[in-house]
Amino acid sequence: MxxxxxxxxxxxxxxxxxxxGPAAAGAVAAPAAAAxxxxxxxxxxxxxxxxxxxxxxxxxxxxxxxxxxxxxxxxxxxxxxxxxxxxxxxxxxxxxxxxxxxxxxxxxxxxxxxxxxxxxxxxxxxxxxxxxxxxxxxxxxxxxxxxxxxxxxxxxxxxxxxxxxxxxxxxxxxxxxxxxxxxxxxxxxxxxxxxxxxxxxxxxxxxxxxxxxxxxxxxxxxxxxxxxxxxxxxxxxxxxxxxxxxxxxxxxxxxxxxxxxxxxxxxxxxxxxxxxxxxxxxxxxxxxxxxxxxxxxxxxxxxxxxxxxxxxxxxxxxxxxxxxxxxxxxxxxxxxxxxxxxxGKAATKLDLGGSQRIATNLDSGADGGVTLLSNALDQLVKLPPAVSVPLLPRAWTGVWQSSAYGSERHVRGTTRLHTTVTPTKADGTFVAYLYDVGPLGVGKLVTHAPYTFHDRTPGQPFAVDLDLYATAYDVPAGHKLALVVDTVDPLYIEHNPAGAQLTFSSPAADPSYLSVPLREQ
Structure with a gap:
């Protein structure tokens, strides 16, 4: 450090x-400053x-x-x-x-x-x-x-x-x-x-x-x-x-x-x-x-x-x-x-058990922010995009949360999502977000990534492996991590037909999980 x-x-x-709006052979050292x-x-x-x-x-x-x-x-x-x-x-x-x-x-x-x-x-x-x-x-x-x-x-x-x-x-x-x-x-x-x-x-x-x-x-x-x-x-x-x-x-x-x-x-x-x-x-x-x-x-x-x-x-x-x-x-x-x-070699797997079915084409409020602005604000004043996780509408948002961590945790590297998706239409898009959730339920965006599929058989489940964008973020003691999935984000073009629904499940033979490069301070 x-x-x-x-x-x-x-x-x-x-x-x-x-x-x-090593050094090449024969290199000639230049003077420290021009005359x-x-x-x-x-x-x-x-x-x-x-x-x-x-x-x-x-x-x-x-x-x-x-x-x-x-x-x-x-x-x-x-x-x-x-x-x-x-x-x-x-x-x-x-x-x-x-x-x-x-x-x-x-x-x-x-x-x-x-x-x-x-x-x-x-x-x-x-x-x-x-x-x-x-x-x-x-x-x-x-x-x-x-x-x-x-x-x-x-x-x-x-x-x-x-x-x-x-x-x-x-x-x-x-x-x-x-x-x-x-x-x-x-x-x-x-x-x-x-x-x-x-x-x-x-x-x-x-x-x-x-x-x-x-x-x-x-x-x-x-x-x-x-x-x-x-x-x-x-x-x-x-x-x-x-x-x-x-x-x-x-x-x-x-x-x-x-x-x-x-x-x-x-x-x-x-x-x-x-x-x-x-x-x-x-x-x-x-x-x-x-x-x-x-x-x-x-x-x-x-x-x-x-x-x-x-x-x-x-x-x-x-x-x-x-x-x-x-x-x-x-x-x-x-x-x-x-x-x-x-x-990111020290990874922790978070179980994504159960099954959650969400409607598409509705913006839950979870998103990746605004190009150039949001991450610049995070750089300058530590203000990433945020949502109230308890208030996210579950009808069109999937939410999974960890337990609260007793000490500070460091996310370093690439978070990976493995899940099973069953669509009602052949095409679709979803966006996965990882949030740092404080005691009041406010989630600060840690990372995210989109995923689009085409020509799938409606009603037929398929496995998805998605790398979220690499990052370095410190999760304070007492906070949780939350995976949130929805289908609309202004940053991206989505491909969800009208009336489409997506089901995220965790089959016994192929459990769903989130692998987070997480370690204690």
Whole structure:
């Protein structure tokens, strides 16, 4: 356990800006600080096919030698000035930094490809340009970025062996498992990203059709949508990444409502090279947001340490630290683990006995909150979405509760639900929520996840295994845990026909349970 370090205080404001906006052999140590202030200049950079990408170059004033290169693609809908504060810090310590506005957005040319092949080719073209037009060292190249920039950086690392280090913050390893987890469309996230894309850029015809099919629940095109997403998922190129072995730093928030943490943890576990995973409280891009404003920020501090070691060869100790670094949503500093599997290995099974039948298409009041807002409030003021569990309408809500715990318990990692569902219709959706329930019955949301099924035989039971989103949460002494299941959540598109009902049961031959990674303090 480490003592707490600085934490974001302006995350909501910065998030709004974001969305609307061992060392390689022969590494040459850079000076601790440039002799003069870094230079900053705008540049038109030819991307794939000659498409002009608007960028900035921030570099040490002394051009008599070469420096490690860091390339920063921008976040979704954000101009190329996004990274200037961090670029300045990097350049002051001996980096050439090239930031560029991603294809299809704002002043850059082309169309929005959503991390497609042209975006990957753009990243390599920017590296080519930087090596030809800046004092960049071809042997020490890194990429980094937030959100969309993180995804492009990881994708590029699977294709371009020149990339020796990556810092991917609030990004994705698997695009489908991010916005279509549990085979359920993440409607609020998809609509927000699509709207911002139309507002600030030029979506390609392919992206427009995919978005239309996705939000319109065009299941006839599901295979096409999944194939489209796989092309844009770094997990698809794990063989290339593991062959190239760049040092990969992954940072994300527990409550990321665009790219939930499970898919990042799974991607991290499959990496073969040097790697580090950090999770903190917050929502999409809020854990690193204050750093973009130039304020103290743990995520960016650790990012710079990572790049300093793997691009400049600095012996700062980061290579010897535990590769998994977590901060609980409840506060109390940092925890380190040898692997992601070690985080949640102490699991407790809660029996989900009995049978509960619920009606669908009615909102019980239990939900995952509002994209970007709810988990940012949890980060800033420890105020997650909450419900009164005793008042939840049992006609359309299933509820199972544990006994009260005599001492504080820590939830760390992934909660897993195993149950049997019997539908009255062929299609359906439900959402499972885990609540921390206090003495007055008020439940604070610990985690949740959606699940959708299609083409099932009405009246025929089937087993369901569902991973809820990974989290780190402390349950106070005297509190209970409650599993709540309903069928409507504004975050997701539901597929429950009119009049449908779902029965959750626990057959003797296959008992239902909730496996919670729970341990005593």
């Amino acid at each position: 480490r003592a707490p370090r600085s934490s974001p205080t302006l995350a909501v404001l910065a998030a709004a800006l974001l969305l609307t 003069a202030a870094p230079t900053v200049r705008f540049a038109d950079i030819p991307g794939d096919g000659g498409t002009v990408l608007k960028g900035n170059v921030v570099a040490p004033a002394d051009t008599s030698r070469t420096y490690p290169l860091v390339v920063l693609p921008t976040s979704w809908s954000v101009p190329q000035i996004e990274y200037l504060a961090q670029a300045q810090k990097l350049a002051e310590t001996g980096y050439v930094v090239v930031t560029y506005n991603s294809r299809g957005f704002l002043q850059s040319g082309g169309e929005i490809e959503v991390g497609g092949p042209k975006d990957v080719a753009d990243a390599s073209a920017v590296i080519d340009w930087a090596l030809a037009h800046t004092p960049a060292d071809a042997a020490h190249i890194g990429m980094a970025g937030v959100s969309y920039g993180a995804g492009i950086s990881l994708l590029a690392a699977g294709h371009d062996p020149r990339i020796k280090a990556v810092a991917a913050l609030s990004g994705w390893g698997d695009l489908i498992d991010s916005i279509y987890s549990g085979r359920t469309q993440h409607a609020m996230a998809g609509a927000l990203l699509g709207g911002l894309g139309f507002l600030t850029g030029r979506p390609s015809a392919e992206f427009q059709q995919i978005l239309k099919d996705f939000l319109g629940s065009n299941l006839a095109k599901e295979d096409e949508m999944i194939a489209w997403g796989k092309v844009r998922s770094p997990a698809t190129y794990l063989d290339g990444i593991n062959r190239n072995k760049p040092a990969v730093f992954l940072g994300n928030a527990w409550g990321d409502s665009f790219f939930p943490p499970n898919q990042y943890a799974d991607f991290f576990s499959k990496l073969a090279g040097p790697k580090r995973l950090e999770f903190r409280p917050g929502d999409h891009a809020t854990s690193e947001a204050t750093g973009l404003l130039g304020l103290p920020n743990d995520t960016w501090t650790d990012t710079r340490r990572w790049l300093d070691h793997y691009l400049k060869g600095e012996d700062n100790g980061v290579q010897n630290e535990a590769p998994v670094h977590l901060s609980s949503r409840s506060g109390g500093g940092y925890e380190d683990y040898a692997s992601w599997q070690d985080v």
